[in-house]
Amino acid sequence: MKKKILMIYPETPVAYWSFKHILKIVGKRAAFPPLGLLTVAALIPDHYEVRLVDLNVSALKESDIIDADLVFISAMIIQRDSFERAVALCRSLGKTVVAGGAYPTGSYRNIAGVDHFVIGEAEITLPKFFSDYESGVPRELYSSREKPDMRTSPVPRFDLIKYGSYTTMSLQYSRGCPFNCEFCDIIEMFGRVPRVKDPGQFVRELDALYETGYRGPLFIVDDNFIGNKKRVKTLLPAIAAWQKRRRYPYMIFTEASMDLANDEELMDMMIDAGFNKVFLGIETPVRESLLLSQKGQNAGIKLLEAVERIQRKGLEVTAGFILGFDSDPPDVFDIQIDFIRRSGIPTAMVGLLTALPNTQMYRRLESENRIIKETSGNNTHDFDLNFRPRMDVEDLVRGYKKVISRIYEPSAYFGRCLSLMKRMPSGRFYAGAVTPRMILFVVRIFLFSLARQAFSSYGLRYLKYLAQAMAIRPAFFPKAVKMALFGHHFYKITQGIIAADDFSAYIEKIRLSLRKRAERIRLGRIEDIMRDLFSLDAALLEKRFIMKIQKKYRSLHKEFRQAVEDQLQRLGDEFRVYIEVMLQSLRRRFEPRMTEAAAVRELTLRFGEIKNRLKRRYRYLNRDFRSYFDGLFAFFDERVDTLIREFESRCEAEE
Template sequence: MKKNAGSKFLLVSPRMPETYWSYKHVLKFIGKRALMPPLGLVTVAALLPENISARIVDMNVGPLRDEDIAAADLVMISAMIVQKESMEDVIRRCRRLGVPVAAGGPYPSSCSDEIEGVDHFVLDEGEVTLPRFLADWDAGTPQAMYRSPEKPDLRTCPVPRFDLLDMSLYDTVPVQFSRGCPFDCEFCDIVHLFGRKPRTKPPERFLAEMDAAYATGFTGSMFIVDDNFIGNKRRVKELLRHIAGWQDEHGFPFTLCTEASIDLAHDDDLLKLMVKAGFSMVFVGIESPVAESLTSAGKHQNLREDVRIGIRKIQRAGIEVTGGFIIGFDSDPPDIFDRQIEFIDELAIPTAMIGLLMALPNTRLYDRLSREGRMLATSTGNNTSGAALNFVPKLPAETLIAGYRRVLQTVYEPRRYFARCLKLLSIYPPREQRTAHTMRRPIRVRELTALLRSLAYQTFSRYGLSYLSYIIRGAAKRPDLVVRVVTMAVQAHHYMVVTREAFPPEGARVRRGRARGNVRDWNERRAADTLPEMLEPSIDRSG
């Protein structure tokens, strides 16, 4: 094979199915095509040498054409399990057109032996394996498999190439501070992928990513994609002081959100610094109101104090908590469904990502169930379709699936959802206690557009009366939080549509078979578009 200097690489992000986290039905209100760009791919692009030209096609914002593939010397694909079907289609097209394929990311890293048609697997953390592949590619001797257990120093990570994308098509920009998590929950694969000792970037390196995003003209939501942002509290506090200064200097162009363990609530200084830096939302893996289930899952951090106290403390600081909840633990009692519904209402969490337990590869749960002879199949990564379980549960499978369906239908019943929103608004700190930056930021044009489109559409929806009642009461209760009021109303439309399509009311005709009925877990959202492994990393969630 001749040497490949001056090659053209096409980096492809396969299509994501409709999910709770895709916010497909929200995006039309704000004129965006996708929630977030593929952070893994823009990081890979930054790792490529100058003698290789890179182009990114995100199939979630535009089509992948045959001429795009044919013009490339190599197609690099990043995918999670949830993107499996789209990835397989891309591979078939590449084979038909005679263009070699390299693949990496969470799905290939976990299941490379199940994937056909890939010429080169570049797996695990890309800062280690990608340079090795590139050296062989340049020499004309690329191998079939590149793997390494090495955990790279994040100080060497390049700044993502956001400039290769049209950032105006996205609602949120993803950035990264750390990899790894100090906890080891039984169902989570993060420790296997990134280690138990969090590795972090220096503040100046992280600010360079903020600069790169800002240089594209993007303003709005910035998601720090770490599996547990506060895994190293000392270093995250140092970072937050720098972020607060950067935000103040630039007029707070970004509203920040991230994922963290519940012990965020146990550190007053950390919580205050997050508010000062401009955080408005944090995702917390709450999982269950049943202590026995948390204990068996190794979720000990959620048992150190009543999780209700911690959630309320974060909310009273002015940060919304979105929560992850799981049904199907071995210790779950028969009344787990009603207990989850009541728990979510009590916590005043509008955005509750509820999933059936799935045994993912490379987790302690998967290993235990395999030893017990209870595994039925490899996980699809889809634990919110309610269609099937990939292991034999303690409760009858039919009971779990029916109960899970009822939980989602109840939690996203319009009046119930809006009641949680109103409760949250009453918990938020009063106007006089809010930080200066949240008070002075003007309403953005896209926020005003979302309000007008929301009024025009949702007023006449099937839940129009509940919607109008919420808008009027919410705006009257918290006129200083009108943007938040509207945001939660617009999100409601997405949750209700996805829930109704996934779990139609009894007797309703399911259109288009099951095609639009399969919605995926928040686990997949995290891996898709946010994690940093080669061509995008893994699944699973925060501590």
């Protein structure tokens, strides 16, 4: 009987790249499949039965885990929370957990609950694990600096997923990048010598994907697809021939370095092969910051001209930008906004600089005693930097919020879309055959877009944009609608990011206010402690605090509420300190009257009234919000009961 392996891919939190708001519209569950796990699955010996659960697509059930002999989990840093929950559940059910991927590779020393770490590239380390496991002597850690020949990498196990759950499918051609960016962990994991698959091998993977029935966007996930230009120029004709034979079933996009703009032949070959989009790591238009981060390949290029050359060839440019470099000037935020506006790049992903583990930057900052903590991996949502930047943190975060607010303001976003359309040559929206299925899909997204955006707060700007798009390039209208939907996603995510941060700032303000008030009580600067005490229930539940907090909390989109959990927990802790200080102060001041039975009865009665009011009002809190304060009210009850018992005991002793 075959042993069973369950593969788990953790949930990716809401982010710009998650495309959550688009997924709902197009009826999909996730943007991309877990290509790494599908490749690992193909390396598992045939005498194992393999299942895969992608938590972005379906929930993990205990029965899935119970049925397995081994559980494999792979994760990126941004998936850490979901990864830890999955590991904890597997451990509670007594299962052996094997972990790999980017997050375990960089942080395995700090991860609990995993039995075996298989890190690095699986073509090298996974066979060693299975050899030891089947011999009954598996080690805790399997690691190797050896870089496998990509020609040994198998065709991914696409049979383990339902392609209809994803907007885009993925393949990999190469690993490694020839450049030396200080902040990048890719060169640490995969090296600086790009390793590639043979053209025939890659075509076989295209065949395998085609046989699943999938048609649509295809993402070649390489971090720098053109890292080895000579070899990629031997691949592209094979892809082009394959696409032409099948009437271009795939619209391909990938990631590349800026030097793509200087190679006309390469761009022409990519277009002939069906590429329509490329992601560029521009990072910043500030030359000093590029040089400091060891991204000299961008410092020697006129970036705006390079972007426009690529666009005019027929490749839409999406790009990544970073704020927080040591040499960023005070006006870097305005510089970034202006550059993005002039670039005609609709999808401009701006994030705060993050010190990733096992990077040159991390090691430098560590030597400078500037590392604060490990990163969450979410450089667009997490404003709590994991290192000390040269720029004032508040200025940096404020400037970042300004940038994302400006670039994803609908008028600015639609303006970049129109600039792109003017630059793109005719006929570059779609190279394949127009099928009834495609027409229905375009009609569907247009109707959804119209329903969501025409009646939104920016509805007039949206309708004006569509009219301008029709006037500029009628053939691009489906593309214009698709970009509008992306803009809606970016706009909603940006609003959510800023609202969550504003909420956190509001909670922090309350927390500091409570701390100051507790200090005044501790120092005896509040004379009427009884009056202050008996307004405590109002402070906890009425306008000043919790009811108002709940209203603001409920206004946050559900997907962003998790981001403020820590702040709410800290607020609860601050309330506990406040209550403790107040009750201790009351005890000291009431001590001379502890032997007066009438005074003790009055105090007991008043406390009883407070507790009853708290219980009644507590019922009106929403369930998801109430959970943050369950412990607080129990703490208040327990401390008050203890104090009353002490008073009553003293009084009885005197009598």
